[in-house]
Each structure stands twice: as C-alpha cells, then as structure tokens.
Amino acid sequence: MGVLYDYFRAAGDDAVRRRLDERDGGSPVPRGFPGADLKGIDPTIALGKLVGFATGREWAPGLVGEQLIWPAGAQHNLDHEGPWVTRLDDAARDALAAIPAEQAPELAGRWARIEEFYGGVDAEDLREVLARVVALAAEARAHGESLYVWCAL
Numbered sequence: 001m002g003v004l005y006d007y008f009r010a011a012g013d014d015a016v017r018r019r020l021d022e023r024d025g026g027s028p029v030p031r032g033f034p035g036a037d038l039k040g041i042d043p044t045i046a047l048g049k050l051v052g053f054a055t056g057r058e059w060a061p062g063l064v065g066e067q068l069i070w071p072a073g074a075q076h077n078l079d080h081e082g083p084w085v086t087r088l089d090d091a092a093r094d095a096l097a098a099i100p101a102e103q104a105p106e107l108a109g110r111w112a113r114i115e116e117f118y119g120g121v122d123a124e125d126l127r128e129v130l131a132r133v134v135a136l137a138a139e140a141r142a143h144g145e146s147l148y149v150w151c152a153l
Contacts, residue, residue, distance in 0.1 A: 002039075002040055003040070003042065003151060003152070003153055004027075004037075004039050004151065004152045004153075005037075005038050005039060005040070005041055005042060005043070005149055005150070005151050006027045006028075006029040006035055006036070006037045006038070006149070006150040007029075007035050007036050007038055007043075007133065007136060007147060007148070007149055007150075008028055008029045008032075008033040008034060008035025008036075008136075008147075008148050008149075008150065009033060009034055009035065009136055009139055009140035009143070009145045009146065009147055009148070010028075010033045010145055010146065010148055011143070011144075011145050012145075012146070013069045013087060013146075016028070016033070016069060016070060016085055016087075016148055017069065017070050017072075019032045019033065020070045020071070020083075020085060020150075025070075025071070025082075025083045025152075026083075027083075027150045027152070028150060029150065033148075034136070034139065035136065036129075036132045036133065036136055038129060038132075038133070041129070042116075042151075043064050043066055043086065043088060043092075043149045044061065044064060044066065045059070045116050046114065046116050046117070047064055047092075047133075048063045048064040048092075049111065049114050049116070050096070050107065050111050050130070050133075051063055051064055051092050051095045051096065053107050053110050053111060054095050054096065054098070054099050054103075054107060055095050063092075064088055064089065064092040065088065065089035065091070065092065066086040066087065066088055066089070066149070067086060067087045067089075068084060068085075068086050069085055069086065069087050069148070070084065070085040071084070081153055082151060082152045082153045083150060083151060083152035083153075084150075084151045084152075085148055085149065085150050085151070086148065086149050086151070087146050087147070087148050088146065088147040088148070088149065090141075090146065092147070093137045093140055093141055093146065093147045094137070094141055096133055096134055096136075096137035096138075096147075097134065097137035097138040097140070097141045099130070099134045101131075101134075104127055104130050104131060104134075105123075105127060107130060108123045108124070108126040108127040108129075108130050109123045111123075111126050111130070112126050
C-alpha cells in the first residue's frame with residue numbers, strides 16, 4: 001500500500017490540531033472536516049503539477065507551499081512515521097479554486113499523463129477528482145479557510 005492523502009478545509013491550525021489530538025492522529029475526513037480522500041495524490045508533485053497546468057507555470061519544488069502543523073515537532077523527529085498534517089499555502093488554494101469548469105477536461109487530460117501516475121490513471125476519473133479538489137478549494141476560499149493535507153504511510 002502506498003502513502004494515503006486526505007485533503008480537507010478548516011478554519012485554522014488550532015482546530016485541526018485539536019481534532020487530530022482527539023482522534024489520535026486519525027484522518028479528520030469525513031468526521032471532523034469537509035474533505036476528500038485523494039489517496040495517491042501527493043500535494044508536492046502530483047497536485048503541484050495540476051497547479052502548474054492551471055496557472056501556466058512550470059512545476060518546481062515549492063510551487064505548492066506546505067507548512068507542517070501536526071504533530072508538533074515532527075519535522076525534528078526523524079523516527080516519526082506518521083501521520084502528518086500540512087497546511088497548503090493560500091496561493092495554491094486560490095489557483096485551484098479559480099479553475100473554470102470548461103477547462104477541466106483539458107487539465108484532466110494533461111494531468112493524467114504526468115509520470116507520477118505511471119500511465120495508470122484515466123482522464124475521466126481525474127476529471128471527477130479535479131472537480132472535487134476545485135470545489136473544496138473554492139469552499140475554503142469562500143469561508144476564509146485553509147486547505148490541509150492529512151498524510152499517512
């Protein structure tokens with residue numbers, strides 16, 4: 001089994017930390033925060049390439065900025081094996097929220113061809129994923145919330 005990623009929106013880091021502490025690090029999706037389980041879509045590369053396609057920018061590390069927010073001190077503990085929660089930067093949230101529906105088929109087709117998907121992803125399936133991500137980002141932006149990623153090995 002690979003790495004699991006759940007994307008969700010929340011009003012702030014403190015609320016996320018409390019929920020994760022209450023659940024002993026279990027995913028806060030769907031019980032806790034509105035979100036989507038996007039199991040194999042990492043925020044740095046796979047989601048970053050989508051953001052790059054949507055904004056006309058070349059993918060580079062840091063295109064989607066992330067800040068580790070849970071657990072406290074995990075960035076200094078090399079033995080910690082997860083789970084983790086990061087907050088995505090608002091620029092990535094806003095770029096995703098701004099993707100127009102009519103652009104979705106073309107973006108999903110391009111996204112399906114990235115090497116990280118190993119040619120095993122159908123563009124039509126990614127269209128549905130893209131729609132979920134765009135809706136989540138748009139809701140987060142509309143409510144003044146951030147996008148977060150729960151990650152577990």
